[in-house]
Amino acid sequence: MPERQTRFHGRVPRQDRCDQPGCAEPGEFRAPLSAGDFDGPGQYRWLCLDHVREFNSGYNWFTGMTTEEIEASQRPYAGWERETRAFAHSGADTPPRWTDFRDPLDAINARFRTGERPRGDGKPLSGDDRRALKVLGLNADADRRALRQRYSDLVRRYHPDRNGGDRSKEGDLQKVVEAYQSLKGSPAFA
Incomplete structure (x- = not known):
């Protein structure tokens, strides 16, 4: 060893x-x-x-200090009597429920304003949810019915059986299916 x-x-x-x-x-x-006064390195x-x-x-x-200075520096709360500024609350909304998110970072990001428009019903959207909505071409306020309708329209458009056997759109079809599967289980569309 x-x-x-x-x-x-x-x-x-x-x-x-x-x-x-x-x-x-x-x-x-x-x-x-x-051992003189400290004034830089x-x-x-x-x-x-x-x-x-x-x-x-x-x-x-304590060399060079008076008795009062020594006592003042030894108090348990020495340095705490100085006033500090309050924490600002302007940057954060009310915290979301952690159970509404799969990724904790999405929950943290959802708490702070990012300039993205929130949903009208107040249900949270994660970053993955917003990306999936973009793939489907839906806005943030889309409901479950609009989600199903848009999904079926895009599947009909991209599926090879529906467009004369053209397989060039299979990649787009895969993205649409993945986006729908992701959103279908999201709390915003429950």
Whole structure:
């Protein structure tokens, strides 16, 4: 069994040596050169694990702070007193029922306005439903009766038995059949 490698947050594998004088270990951890006020990335030195631990143990976040500033930064709700803006509700409609969709992404897309005109009866249409309606040449407000009528018209038009044995329209017939089968089971046409 291979030996498990130890991983440390912040380790950057490097071949350069530790910046601590006299250390021959690789410097894989970054530490700031000065502990002054933070104003941008600043300059860093590279230390080995032992020396970066030593550096971190001597680091004190509260150095230079008053007692009141220390207490204020240690409160459990520090930072939460700032007011935030409210979430906008203008981009979303009421959520659809998840059971009306086969694909969860279609349900999510149906919730947000996409510029497509909704059905008059309020029944949801998935992206697949809209593509199938386009294949059949129907609008979004078509009902089950219009769907069946359009399907039978297109089958008569494209079927080789009905158009003198012309098989050039078999691809179109297949698309019509697939679109009808998809829409027939859709909640919008139930």
